Amino acid sequence: MFIHTLFILSLLFASSHALDFCVGDLSLPPGPAGYPCKKSTSVTENDFVYSGLAAAGNTTNIIKAAVTPAFDAQFPGVNGLGLSVARLDMAVGGVIPLHTHPGGSEILVVTEGTVAAGFVSSFDNKVYYFKTLKVGDVMVFPQGLLHFQINAGKTKATAFVFFSTQNPGLQITTFALFKNDLPTEIVETVTFLDEAQIKKLKGVLGGTN
Incomplete structure (x- = not known):
């Protein structure tokens, strides 16, 4: 009975630990709920630390x-x-x-x-x-x-x-409207802008048509 109880408790503790976190396995494709969990045996403290925000981003762009x-x-x-x-x-x-x-x-x-x-x-x-x-x-x-x-x-x-x-x-409205391959006449219809304005913006932002 004692051994049986210890076995049940060990399962409970193991389940509790498994639910503590779900470090993403970036080698697998993500789904709506995120990435599949990495195997717990391969998780390290480095998975919970990220240093990528220390340096300023490159601001030499259009915005x-x-x-x-x-x-x-x-x-x-x-x-x-x-x-x-x-x-x-x-x-x-x-x-x-x-x-x-x-x-x-x-x-x-x-x-x-x-x-x-x-x-x-x-x-x-x-x-x-x-x-x-x-x-x-x-x-x-x-x-x-x-x-x-x-x-x-x-x-x-x-x-x-x-x-x-x-x-x-993330969806930036300007890019969604003008950095795409929608025909100019469709963008004109949904934005009320004239053709010249749309083509200019598509040219600046890399859109086509």
Whole structure:
């Protein structure tokens, strides 16, 4: 009886440990719930540490900004935990255009410079919630709502953004509309822009048709 009890307890403890975490196995394709779990025997402390946010991202691009993610694909330790983080760098004049994260809500913490940020309410498409943030300020962006960040100062700006999911997803409205192969006449119909404007934006952003 005693041996039987010890066996049952060992199974319970083993099951409890197995449910503590699910480090992502990046060699396998992810599904809707994230990556399959790596075998526990191959998990190490390094799976729970990520150093990729130490360096500033490259802001020499059209938006003068960079987002460096620590999502499940970069940081397998967050797989299955419902959270992740990214670093946001913006040069002077930098902007993260209107975009949405369909997978989760976001909290932004400014660590350097000044950031103007806001989101668009889905009730009547008005930007009720717009604020210029300074170092130490925090702003939250509800899941799925269009939002943006702009470097509002005369020096570079840095922020860290935290998400309520291991992979929030990202769709930048400008890129979705103009960095694609949709025929110009379709984009014209759905945006009310004229053909010349659309072709110019497609040319700048790398779209076709």
